[in-house]
Amino acid sequence: MTTLRLSKSIIDIKEVEAVTRILLEDGYLGMGAEVGLFETDIATYLGISPENVVCVNSGTAALHLAVEATLLPNDEVLVPSLTFLASFQAISAGKAIPVACDVDLDTLTIDLNDARKRITKKTKAIMPVYYASNTAHIDEIYSFAKQYNLRVIEDAAHAFGCSYKSKKIGSFGDVICFSFDGIKNITSGEGGAIISFDKTILDKVKDMRLLSIEKDSDKRYKGERSWDFDVKRQGYRYHMSNIFAAIGRSQLTKLPTLFAPKRKELADLYRSLLQNNHHIKLQQQDTHSDIIPHIFPIRVLNNQRGQLKTHLASHNVPTGIHYKPNHLLTYYQKDGLHLPITDIVYEELLTLPLHPGIQTTDVEYIAQTINQYFNL
Numbered sequence: 001m002t003t004l005r006l007s008k009s010i011i012d013i014k015e016v017e018a019v020t021r022i023l024l025e026d027g028y029l030g031m032g033a034e035v036g037l038f039e040t041d042i043a044t045y046l047g048i049s050p051e052n053v054v055c056v057n058s059g060t061a062a063l064h065l066a067v068e069a070t071l072l073p074n075d076e077v078l079v080p081s082l083t084f085l086a087s088f089q090a091i092s093a094g095k096a097i098p099v100a101c102d103v104d105l106d107t108l109t110i111d112l113n114d115a116r117k118r119i120t121k122k123t124k125a126i127m128p129v130y131y132a133s134n135t136a137h138i139d140e141i142y143s144f145a146k147q148y149n150l151r152v153i154e155d156a157a158h159a160f161g162c163s164y165k166s167k168k169i170g171s172f173g174d175v176i177c178f179s180f181d182g183i184k185n186i187t188s189g190e191g192g193a194i195i196s197f198d199k200t201i202l203d204k205v206k207d208m209r210l211l212s213i214e215k216d217s218d219k220r221y222k223g224e225r226s227w228d229f230d231v232k233r234q235g236y237r238y239h240m241s242n243i244f245a246a247i248g249r250s251q252l253t254k255l256p257t258l259f260a261p262k263r264k265e266l267a268d269l270y271r272s273l274l275q276n277n278h279h280i281k282l283q284q285q286d287t288h289s290d291i292i293p294h295i296f297p298i299r300v301l302n303n304q305r306g307q308l309k310t311h312l313a314s315h316n317v318p319t320g321i322h323y324k325p326n327h328l329l330t331y332y333q334k335d336g337l338h339l340p341i342t343d344i345v346y347e348e349l350l351t352l353p354l355h356p357g358i359q360t361t362d363v364e365y366i367a368q369t370i371n372q373y374f375n376l
């Protein structure tokens with residue numbers, strides 16, 4: 001057996017050729033026509049118009065721009081504490097205030113009943129996180145947002161390619177942010193995208209990724225630049241490079257045929273081999289969702305997580321913990337804030353290896369090692 005990896009970029013000669021084409025033939029490595037083509041490919045994949053897709057250089061940049069273009073300074077954003085630090089950093093970078101919410105014990109996605117208790121006059125948005133690709137309760141999230149007049153900024157970093165009620169994530173909604181970092185469902189090396197159906201937001205984020213130089217994006221796709229321009233707001237150097245777009249375009253062609261079926265097969269196999277192990281709990285999948293799992297976290301009950309993690313490591317199985325809850329970090333902690341479910345699951349979570357380079361025999365070995373640890 002080869003060394004197991006928790007997660008991995010799956011790259012072959014196709015990406016090498018794509019990058020070589022940019023390096024040797026295109027003559028421009030920055031943001032040019034290739035980025036426009038990646039946006040068009042993403043739009044085609046999602047069944048939306050290319051105007052609705054804005055590529056940037058990371059998922060964090062996508063979230064940051066989405067927040068800053070949508071909200072005003074000191075607006076509050078409801079966000080589950082159980083997420084990658086990037087969700088919180090993007091909100092505070094955008095000058096808004098992250099309000100940590102608890103998660104639902106079964107789905108590990110934002111608990112709307114807990115979120116409701118945290119609404120104030122300053123609450124202006126909710127940022128649901130599709131944890132482990134679980135696109136659960138989206139209708140409920142949008143009716144909640146409508147009821148309280150909130151914008152919805154979806155952290156869909158885990159959910160590229162997933163569907164809810166037969167509609168692809170990113171093909172509907174308010175503002176949707178994807179990540180294409182090295183280990184996500186598809187990678188562009190580093191990268192991300194903002195999808196919106198609100199022209200005001202789109203115009204803002206298209207400019208903001210290029211230092212807020214007005215309408216520079218369109219010119220760059222034609223190999224032109226703005227020499228005489230105006231700037232009316234803060235901007236950032238968050239545009240995507242042609243090199244990254246070329247990697248992303250190649251990866252996108254492999255998602256439906258290679259990556260999605262493989263990730264689903266491996267996660268289904270984990271589920272079938274672990275479902276009868278009463279020492280662990282599997283994340284409950286939303287029945288309306290068709291997901292491409294980005295990570296495979298399990299909950300290890302009865303204080304056994306630490307020892308099981310060590311046991312797996314000694315059997316050459318690397319594991320992870322997604323995530324350290326953000327309300328426990330010095331920068332985001334608040335006196336008197338208790339998120340009971342998040343605090344419990346943080347002690348239980350263990351992420352098992354999942355990526356398209358893993359074999360079904362690897363999953364069998366990992367599941368067997370877990371079951372044997374519990375004498376099953």
Ligand SMILES: *Cc1c(COP(=O)(O)O)cnc(C)c1O
Nearest residue numbers: 058059060084086157179180181
């Ligand atoms: C990966 C990730 C991000 C950030 O994306 P990057 O492309 O790594 O900046 C944000 N939120 C979640 C939940 C993620 O997993």
